[in-house]
Amino acid sequence: MSDDITIRGGGVVAVDTEEHLRFAALLLELGDSCASWADRAESVSTDDFSRVPLGPSVVPQADARAGSEAAARAAAHLRHASEDATRLGGNLILTAENYGQIERQVQALFTFAGGVAGWAMGASPLIPLAILTAVGEVALIRTAFRAIVGLFSSEAVEDIDEASARSMRELVSSPAFVALVRGMVSGSDEFLIGLFGLPVMLDANRLREQGITGVAFAASVAASVAQYAGVFTPAPVQAVEVKTKGSEQRPAPPTTYEELVERMPHGGADSPQIRIERYQDASGADQWIVWTGGTIEAGFPESSTEPWDNRSNVTAVAHTDAESLEATLQAMRLAGIPEGASVLHVGYSQGGIVASGIAASGLFDSTLVTFGSPVESFEFDDDLARTHVEHTEDVIPALSGERRDSLNGGTVVQRSLYDGGTPPPGDDPLPAHNLDRYRETARLIDQSSEERLTPAIDPLAGLTGTGEAHQYRADKVLP
Structure with a gap:
């Protein structure tokens, strides 16, 4: 590591x-x-020095x-x-x-190749059909082989399943796979352009010139199609303040990146997804810190009341009605944060998308820190101080495509966890996305003297006394 x-x-x-x-x-x-x-x-x-006496005459000159x-x-x-x-x-x-x-x-070559490949697959449906057929054949062969082996030994089947899980875990934790995913996602808008029979790259470039990112456009189309098919059904959300056992109500202000990660809500059944703290600086002005956690419901169950789900993942990238973003804004209103207030937004995974969306909206005087988040589809003001932290082997940040110059107005911190090797054994399917690993990286950031890491957490400097801590739980209100 x-x-x-x-x-x-x-x-x-x-x-x-x-x-x-x-x-x-x-x-x-x-x-x-x-x-x-x-x-x-x-x-x-x-x-x-020829006429300067250098010592007593008895001493050699x-x-x-x-x-x-x-x-x-x-x-x-x-x-x-x-x-x-x-x-x-x-x-x-x-x-x-x-x-x-x-x-x-x-990077430009990857982006161009991904765009052309995306357009080709959209313009020629036989290409993705052939790919899906090949994948299906491999899956069918594996299933048949597993069934045959199961007739003789259940332990051998367990070994096959374990080897498959390990191989998949190593694949998705490969920097090459992460780069492939980033390129494929970047080509998603060209895929749609090819599907609609439009000229290659032409309209994608026109969208970008108008400030519409290709990934956001593709995500918007995907969300609309899924909603029409009944997969993504929007629902109102309701956020309420909750008290958790052992939580500190009057905390000391955080001062480091690691402390920001430590206070990230973990979510889960009936657990808070949002944390808000309020402090005052030396002048008596309020400074707010808002944490938003990662995805909790990874599937697409229509009966789930969890706003931090895959629908919010897609719609947040598309800059549309993400329930997790609306829940966070509700919690901020409940906490009494007025528009224009100084807010440090801190997000992990999906929470980073939410934090980026609110910071980019201009509703608040914002700074931004994200960990392991796909935030490439957002357009930020150049003077918005922000730090985005990601691991080279983490595929989640790649889900918003290639990095654009506009994001480089902030600071991007990357760290390779495995140096080209395989991840350590374990059950976590995405070990490089683990919040504990990001806490380790945050500790390394705190040890750095790099000046560009300071602006995003400048609001933490000069905070006095103890603060007020509030935690919020949001749920969808289903009919």
Whole structure:
């Protein structure tokens, strides 16, 4: 498991790891110091010491000329050291910048290829049909093989199931799979354009020029089709404040990224999905912090009253009527947060989509921190301070497609958990998405001195005293 974090931001990928640039800065500083000492040594070498008494006459006198020559040699060595250190520091920075340029070119290639592939599959229904047929054949062969083995040994069937689960777990935790998913999602709008018989890429580019992201457009179409088919039936929600056993009502203000993760609601049956805390800064002004947790209902049951479900996942990405987003706004009104108030939004997984949607709405004076969230479909104001944290092996952030330049106005922190290897054994189907792993990454962020990580949590600085903590549970109101 790696302790390195990659930090991106400001529209330019210029940093590989913090240690990389720190070393470059040290080399440049060393180069300046060597140059300064070389100047001093050169000034000494030109001084005339021939008439300066260097000691009692009984002591052998130093050769003033030899001293000047030694100082000149020292100055030359220091000058060479300065040039070498400066060149090496500059090369390190140039390497980081070239890395960023190559990465952007590769990303653009993936985006273009994904768009063309999406359009081709939409324009030629036989292509996705052939893919589905191949997948179906593999599944049928596996089922038949499993049934035959089951006639002889139930333990062998268990071994097959365990091996299949392990293989699937390793597949979805592969950075290559994550990149594939990101590219496929980015091509979803081109798939629809091809399906409707429109020219390749033309209308997708036109949508982007008008501020409509392709992924949001595709998600909106998918949500509308699902709702028409009776799969996604919208329902009103009701949020109420709840008291949980052992919860602290007058907490001290959080000060770090790790503390933000620690206070994230975990959800579950009858558990709160939203946490809101209120503090005051040194001037007496209110500072609010709103946490929204991750998906709780992973299926599509029509009888479920859980707003944090897959319908909200799709509709939130589509920027439409997500029940989880409406529930959070209700909770904020119940807590007494007025429009225009200073709010730090903190979200994990689906909660990050909700937090991003509210922050991007402009209703509040917002800052934003997300962990493991697909937030690429949102357009943020450039002055909205935000940090998005994701793991290279986590497929969930990839579900909103390729990263766009507009998101690079904030700061993106990436960390590879397995360094290209396989995840550790366990039952978690998405180990890289685990909240505990994001807490570990948050701890590494807190240990960083990178200045771009500060603006998103600047509201935490200067908070005084204890705060007020409230937790809210929201449910759908079914007919």
